[in-house]
Amino acid sequence: MDLKVLIPIVAIFFAFAQPVRAQDVLRVAQKYNRKHFPLLHQQKMATICYDQNDAAVVAIAAKAFAGDLNLLSGLTPLIDSTRSSKAKYQIIIGTAGKSKQIDQLLAKKAIVAFPNGAWENFQIALVDEPFAGVKQALVIAGSDRRGTAFGVFTLSRMLGVSPWVWWADVTPQRQKQLYIAKGKAIQEAPSVQYRGIFLNDEDWGLQPWAAKHLDTDVKDIGPKTYTKIFELLLRLKANYIWPAMHPSTKAFYYYPMDPVMADKYAIVVGSSHCEPMLRNNVFEWSENFEAEYGKKPGEWRYDLNKNEIDQYWTDRLKQSKNYESVYTVGMRGIHDGSMPGPKDPKEKLKLLDEVIQNQRQLFKNNFATQVDRIPQIFCPYKEVLTLYRMGLNLPDDVTIVWADDNHGYVRQLSNPQEQKRVGGAGVYYHLSYWGKPEDYLWLSSTSPSLISYELSKAYAYQARRLWVINVGDIKPAELETTFAMDLAWNVERWKPENAHNYTLAWAKETFGEAYAQQIANIKNEYYHLAASGKPEHINRINFSDAEKEARLQAYQKLAQQADKLKREIPARLQDAYYQLVYYPVMGANYMNQKIFYAQKSIKLARAGKEEALTYADYATQAFEHIKEITKTYNQEIAGGKWDGIMDYRPRKRPIFDMPEIATEAMVSAGKENPVLEKPAPQPRVIPAGSFTRSQNASATKVNKVSGLGVSDSTVTLLPFYFEAFSTDNLNEAPFVEYELEGLTSKHLIEVKCLPTQGVYDGRGVRYAISVNNTPAEVVNITPKSENAVWAQNVLQGYASGKTQAQFKTGKNTIRIYLLDPGIAINQLEIY
Incomplete structure (x- = not known):
């Protein structure tokens, strides 16, 4: 591929792949209509045709597609690579310039011509009477060998065959009938080369x-x-x-x-x-x-x-x-x-x-x-x-x-x-x-x-x-x-x-409509909890006791949902559900239990409380559960297919070991010399998305984004590409405002942000904050290098700035200016 001509080609192939409304594009149907293309009708399948002179990957894709149709129907379609098939209904697969049938269809303009030099373009189209004796053809054409293969596997995915059909045992639903309903051709090309x-x-x-x-x-x-x-x-x-x-x-x-x-x-x-x-x-x-x-x-x-x-x-x-x-x-x-x-x-x-x-x-x-x-x-x-x-x-x-x-x-x-x-x-x-x-x-x-x-x-x-x-x-x-x-x-x-909606689309595609929303909810909460501490990192984060209890409760609820749904998932998808949903949720749940119950047992033991031993048992049980679910993953699901793929303690890092837990001796010592800790004061938390007023700028706008960072309502500036706003003229900068009452005297405001870095060398990730129209304080939340501050930021899922502010009786206004591309505010915490 000539790198010098790539950029103009990108512009051309996006012109080729203009989006059209979903209802106008050809689609999969499961009910008979005489105008539909019959992939599977009355126990008969359309014939798959490709040119034996085409690239090897085209034959690979065609044969894999035949295997996918077999999974869907139990039938094996005929495959013809000699261009001699007389079947009335054909699935014609091929590459422009490599397939005689595709070139003939292009020559008579039965399908759309590809732009010169197009990279990995493909189209899926229905063509009536493409050749003598052929009533209708479903044509999958590529501008190059990979474009053709991508077209084939796109159709597989449309029919209900997951990309992870083998790698995660996502067995598709059997179908008695499958058709392609008429519509505009699907035309696609990649964003990234x-x-x-x-x-x-x-x-x-x-x-x-x-x-x-x-x-x-x-x-x-x-x-x-x-x-x-x-x-x-x-x-x-x-x-x-x-x-x-x-x-x-x-x-x-x-x-x-x-x-x-x-x-x-x-x-x-x-x-x-x-x-x-x-x-x-x-x-x-x-x-x-x-x-x-x-x-x-x-x-x-x-x-x-x-x-x-x-x-x-x-x-x-x-x-x-x-x-x-x-x-x-x-x-x-x-x-x-x-x-x-x-x-x-x-x-x-x-x-x-x-x-x-x-x-x-x-x-x-x-x-x-x-x-x-x-x-x-x-x-x-x-x-x-x-x-x-x-x-x-x-x-x-x-x-x-x-x-x-x-x-x-x-x-x-x-x-x-x-x-x-x-x-x-x-x-x-x-x-x-x-x-x-x-x-x-x-x-x-x-x-x-x-x-x-x-x-x-x-x-x-x-x-x-x-x-x-x-x-x-x-x-x-x-x-x-x-x-x-x-x-x-x-x-x-x-x-x-809209990326937070992906889990729902993925769940529909992988597990079907009936279970999709529940699975999406589970996955979204799993991501949300991990944003403030990945399961592998929680022993390195200084959570308050209240935060630990909240996490334990949230994970408990999540695990109950995952366990309940596991009993409802059909047998053909049980192995996939275990791998894709159940194991990560339960593993994260047990890891949080192991670490936090162990820590709680030590704290209670130092206070001389007998219940410390109960929490020590809880921690031990969680550790054993991690080993049990991993053994099930490796040895039981999919008939032992994945034996050895999952290790619950890669590199044997300390987080994976059994932590120190309370003993009877500790409890006895605690009774003699109790150590009592006062609970830390809890801040007033304001989700960033709950602003009462905002101002946009000409090049970018204030947007709320879900599923990003430690809060479920993050505020950022989109689109990303704009010049940073000057602190000399904040009136032109976009901002969000928050109104709150019930505060007097001085308070500390901590602004928690996604720990992003400047878009290029010399740029920061800044916001400016003003309380009740006081002069704004500018804060850059990006550390200068990968130092201890950066390390803590990425483990805890946020970077923060702290500002002392004077509050007054009655209504107070906090204004935050967003100054740089990539600034993303998760929440405000007031102490």
Whole structure:
């Protein structure tokens, strides 16, 4: 793909994919109508036709679609790849320029022509009498091989086959009749060019599970596992992968069939921020170099060992140049560490410049394609961001892939000058993480609202070339991964304003209308509770006793709802429900019980109270329950299919152990010398969305967003792209006002905000606050660096500013000006 022509193509294919009203578009029907296309009618199925000369992925998609129809009906449709079928009703699948039937339909304008150079466009259309002897055809046409596959799997999803049909055992409802009702053709094209996942931290789940169940011959994540993953990506309309790369897993290219299967499935292969030139250094340099080259490797320092490293990179270019790849340029440590080299930052910057220029020369030496047309990314992640900010000479066609802070808040985006780069920009975003200040590898609890808020902001600042999502080892991030890929495909569909509704749409699609609202309610509350403390982080957060009790009650209610619904879910969906809803809810519930009941037992014991031992038992029982539900996940659901995929204590972090609990000795000691603690005073809480007055500005407006942060009613400014408002003229800035009574004298106002970061270097995340028209105090809630304040912010789910204010008898007015893109106020707390 020519990177220089991508941006105009984006504009063209959005023109191709103009939205139309839902009722006007062709749709799935289950009742007979003579005008409908009969997919399944009176125990007969339409014939699937594709051209054997088309891309391999088209045949893969066509056969998978036949399998989906079999799941829906119990029947197996005929498949014809020779263009000789005489069936009256045909499902014609093919790619423009690769399928004779599609080209014929285009030539006679029976279907809409694709724009020149269109990337992954597809259309699904009904055509009457397309060829002699054919009464009607359901046509799925793509502008390229992936476009065709995406069209096929879009239709599968419309018919009720979940993308997670295999990966989460979402068994579809059997149908006796299936039709496609006439309407305007479905025409779609992606918002983001490269959309995919990073398989990471696979040590405790995916790798041992794959070795035991799929790639049993190599006992690793190998081609059989990747084949399943590639199909999942196609079903999600994703096209890109950073393969697994931990020391537990051999390199992607170690198994010759891995890249072959990626090409068959039309998946673009890249490599993570610390794996330049598609090389997996953890395995290929540290462990396997001698087997590959017959000698031990030299030092991983480009200033000392340039020739050997260049050869190492060159050999991978020779292996990969005939496949679709995106190459990471630059250099870091062998694993996820800083690049070895000079200690002087200026000299290190100079060395990184040299690395990238030499990598460009290697492309020239090994590719017939011009170097600026070879997809390349540079990820200014961790210490590399510092070097980039010092003035790295990055070629204009290289895509900058900005990273989040590992906890879901994007660090930095392109400034106005960077937005002009030919290579554009992208985002590396975490749904799972191993590292400081604390991991979250066990349960996935990042809400669709937060994902939409941060990635939609990135899109507004032109991060549109590549989105790669760290999904850990796939499970249990199924819903969140689906949302991220749906957003990457159509960024306009799930904006921050309506992203909280995604759980309902997902639940309808996955479990059906009858259970959807209950499941959506459960998932939304699960996300809401995790926003103020992920299950893996609650031992690091200073909750008040009142907050702990409120969380315990909320989780108890949530668990009861999940348990009650479990008894109602039909048998075909029990395994899916356990994986997608029940396990994460119950796991989070028991983790909160384990930690908070243990803490309560200690506190009661110090006060000399016997009930301390009761709460110690509660904590112990919760710990045992976590082990029990995990055993059920691994060994009982789906007939043991997932045995080994779920570990309730990845990396054996302290949070997963049994905490200290009260003992009889503690209670006895407490009776002799009781320690009594006074309850902390509780603040007056004002949800940000409960403002009594607001003012908009010309470029942006005050919006309420649900499901975002610690409050269910967050206030922010949308659209995201606007110039920051000056503190010199606050009258022009947007604001919200709150009126309240019953306060006198001085009080502390804490404004809790989403812990976002400035949209680009030099920008803050500011608000200004005024009480009763006093001069406004400006507060920037973003720490200067990833310090202790930042660490606490991401663990507790908010950053805050604190202001002392004088209140008066009667009505008081608090006005908050929103000054920067990305400022999102959750709630006010007055002490």
